[in-house]
Amino acid sequence: MSLTQEPIADAKPEPKSGAAGAAKFAGSESRKYNYFDPKGRRATHYEDMTVDVQPDPARYLLQDWIINFADGTPTYSQSWTQAKSSNWHLFRAVDQEWERTHYQRQSTIVGMIANVTENGRRSGAVKRFDRAWVKVLQDHLGAYKHAEFGLGMATMQAQRYGYTQMINNAILTNSSYKLRFAQDLTLYLGEIGLDLDKFDQDAGKAHWLDDPLWQGVRRLIETIGGSTDYLEQYFAVNVVFEPLVGELFRSGFVMQVAASQNDFMTPAVVSAAEGDYERNLANTIELYRILVNDEHHAEVNRVLFEGWVNKYGTLATEAAYQLQPIWSQPRVKIAPFVDALEQSHDRLRAIGAEIGIDVSSVVPTR
């Protein structure tokens, strides 16, 4: 190391190293970010990577936001959701995702799906799928991939609006998971189609656009995409759509039924989305639970969220019932729709209980 400035006389010798501990002076041991309160006793790595990167005039943004939209709305505004908070900075993502963990997880999933697909195809598994089941995959899993894409785009939009970095990044990773899964399904269907004599890659989209079975789901997805309230979108995706439609179709149908149709591959692919959802759900519950317990806005938020449950739950319930005939299409029928539906209702009840909101407008209390 070279210190280019002349040393002052009568002072201690200058350190010969720029490394920590080479000299002791005021502040030389201050080796933690000290501008936020960690959620636990110590800041996690996720918190260090995330907290306060998006500034806030109420914290450290001395000069306030310095560009406005034409109507006077600043770069970030609390008015972009009807939900209220006494402290938007309280939320921490339960999954503690930052870039490295995100890529590790996404990459692992991509690898898992690639292995299942390649090895399954190599063993000739696709050719042994039941023929009726192949049509289900072609038409209905093919349709469902568009729902996942729609939610990915909705959350991509929503991640612009959150009032803190923690909220926006949780929504961003949610979007990343959804868009990856939409592509997972697309490419999986494309590849198994190579092993099948007749597999119409365009059938899924046709069913998504025109099949009456899917119009309820499409209406729900488009309604979420049409919302201008980012927390309403995030809520509708994870509190309502996922249990009442997403899991209903993925776990309540595909993952339960596939094995009986000689298909061990599709459940492995779809299982990735279930893992994604567990993480997204944990983040979602944490955020809305905080808002429902806000010291000043609890009641306003609770009423608001219950309104969202009703609005989207009504659409989701209608969508779920419209899907019911799909449960009759596989040749081997092992999972009744009513059982799957009941499980999805239980799931919504459990989510409602964890957040602290009443979901009885959509699923009756037991």
Add this chain to the structure above:
Amino acid sequence: MSASLSLTKITSQKGMSIADAAKRTADLGWTPSYVQEAMTFPTDYKIKKAPRDPMKQVLRSYFPMQEEKDNRVYGALDAALRGDMFRNVEPRWVEWMKLFLSIIPFPEISAARSMAMVARLAPGEELRTGFTMQMVDEFRHSTIQMNLKKWYMENYIDPSGFDITEAAFGKCYATTIGRQFAEGFVTGDAITSANIYLTVVAETGFTNTLFVAMPSEAARNGDYALPTVFLSVQSDESRHIGNGHSMLMSIINDPDNHQLIERDLKYAFWQNHAIIDAAVGTIVEYGTTNRDKNKESYAELWHRWIYEDYYRTYMLPLEKYGIKIHHDDVNAAWDRIVKKNYVHKTAQFFSVGWPVAFWRQEAMTERDFEWFEHKYPGWYAEFGNYWKWYAKLSQPGEQNILFNQEVGYVYPHRCWSCLVPCLIREDIKTDTVDGKLYTYCSEVCRWTHKTAFAAEYEGRPTPAMGRFSGRREWEDCYHGWDLADALVDLGFVRSDGKTLVPQPHLHFDDSKMWTLDHVRGNTLGSPLRTLREMTPEAREASLATYRAGFTITSPN
């Protein structure tokens, strides 16, 4: 075993082509018929043509590729520690990373947010995968940079300044220009901000000086971590440049858009120049101890990356679409760097303001003088005495240079547009907007505030365009405050409650470090407020004096 036998041959099976995979994933979208997508971020542009995806990459190849890049970065950081990098690193350099790395994560994450804006506006689905990858890339950049900063904090001799990083970012007199940069990506007209300002100009043009030139200088100062992280970041930029160009191509064929494209290219180029060249130029030229006369100066780097690479091979070809390129602005920016000493004047300003910084700034020495004079003939005559003063006044007990009347430096006005001060004194401009007087560093910055960021542009309504807002002049926030009180409010005081985070030297010794007592008794003020309070005659006289410049006295 046969020589022709290989594992690939044994395991290969027919798969989807890349083109087919990209085509299928691009077909995931549809035109809604029940409820239209909410168009929440407005633009005055007309977008009729669906942008194409030049990269044809899908997420299943993207995520493993990025994981591999991450593995290399984090492996390199571990290797740097094992190799005792910090034993040999130049503190002069790492100190400037306290500033740079406090700024850059917010522009990065703002870029992620801005993908929401362009993805919703772009018709068709093809480029949405590209926008998705850019969104996740920017999330990567923001958090990988936070990680690098934490790594410096944990391993560098003086962590003060790193430890308050995001709080400091929100408050500092220098980081204000970075906030202007980042907010410009996400506020106002969605195409102006998220496409032209961010991708077409900042990412395509100026990331080369930011993420390529600067890492080279880091390596010359014994810092192998910054190049590792930032060259990895830069490797993502080619995708973003592709996104930006594709989006630009989707609007450029409509002549109705040309007026806005020309406005935005002018604003974005000039403001990128004003902000990036101020910050990166200073760090590259004044944060280094390497005075190899064979290496390129910032001016030479600028000529290579901005003039030859960006202006000549990216901007000029846009003329074939009928777009008027502002050649005079490019030349004016070049002149500001080579003839008007823009970078050197910025470094001078940063150092004058050292007491309100949150990193250490050391004096330039004879060795530095020689290099500067070699690269910028005439430098010594203009700046030599200043830096001698700076060295002389770096000891606690001296009157700090910000308030020392003997030096001759005149504290500058802020530019209301780029937020860099009006450092090229003869170019200062003033104008009145909505009845209030403002100061600007240049004619283009005056035009940016008065003409570009307005509800109407050359007779054309521009209802989507943003507006400048907030307390844009940093100095106004502490007008009338004692310097010591301001430092306490800023949080730029070390853990002992008295020693300043900023220091005008690299002495790691309490006996040589400035404390609140050393700076107390000096009152901060807003030049703009003072100017506004003058009579018109006094104001003109004051501006005439300002334009005439100042003379640094001899410290001997």
